[in-house]
Amino acid sequence: MVKLEQPLVAFFLVPKSEVIYENENSTMRQALERMEYHRYTAIPILDDSGHYVSTITEGDLLWKIKNDQLSFQDTNNIKLREVPKNMMNKTVSINASIEELVLLAARQNFVPVIDDQQYFIGIVKRGDIINYCYNKLFKV
Template structure:
């Protein structure tokens, strides 16, 4: 089985450009109720994952609770504590599973590192659950 079977394409994924502001990140994550989102650069390459924790630690370092200050902070300047590794669209299922056990989602990139979507851990678990019940 190819990892593409589980792919949620980029067009259906909430992500942020690395040059977005912290305010844009906060608002997008709040609106979609996500705790983490993939980050891409201007060339469309996956560069990391931004989490709520990253945002909280950055807010703490600003030494103010003035929400307007978040307009002045670019996402690329927010230290990220979690290193969500991507998987290549050509990877085997074993590589996907080893990443998915520690990540809520696994970013998927093509051979040039261009972000093409994510694979949600919940989709993998649902598939496995269906296979177990199908075989019983």
Template sequence: MNVAFFLIPKKDIVYLKENSTMRQALERMEYHSYSAVPLIDEDGKYAGTITEGDLLWKLKNTPGLTFYNTQDICLKDVEQHVQNLPVTIDAQIEDLISRAVVQNFVPVVDDQQIFIGIVRRREMIEYCSKLLLQYKK
């Protein structure tokens, strides 16, 4: 089964540009109750995933940084501690499974590395669950 079957397109998800600020990330993540969001660069290419942990480590390790001055910190200056590797749109479901073990979602890019959406772990688990139920019958 192809990744496109599970794809949630970019227009339907929350993502941030890497030149967004820490404060924008914190507020957007809080509003949507997300613990991680994809980042894209100015060319629309996938630039990584920013997590709550990344933001907390930056806050802890930056003397004088408080919530109020997080608007001065650009996300591209926040170290990403976990690398959520993307797959291409022509990847197969098997390519997603190993990533889904450690990632809530898998970023999907086209052949130019342009970010086009995500595949959530939930949809992968639901698909595998249906397959297991079919085999039990």
């Protein structure tokens, strides 16, 4: 078994200032347009205080449009907090271990990172974790 060094979450962190996210009071249309522009399939949702609330995915938005028979214009009137979420990305503390990151990244595109007061401070991308592990395992 290969033993990996234990880097801190901060080693992988994409800070909040560089993350595309939306507020839970934003509309579906705002999220759709932002996701399309940045070519993302999922983004974090925060509350007014800056706490991580959930993750919204393209699928969540499409299912809401289908199930409620919404037009694109209708998406201007529906807040993200009203959209059912298919999954909740689990968060990690800034002090989390690499094992925690790997386990979560196996099921999530990104891992939201929170500080000691539960404020959202950024994300760790699945690809960054995979690249780190690959380099440690195969580029000896």
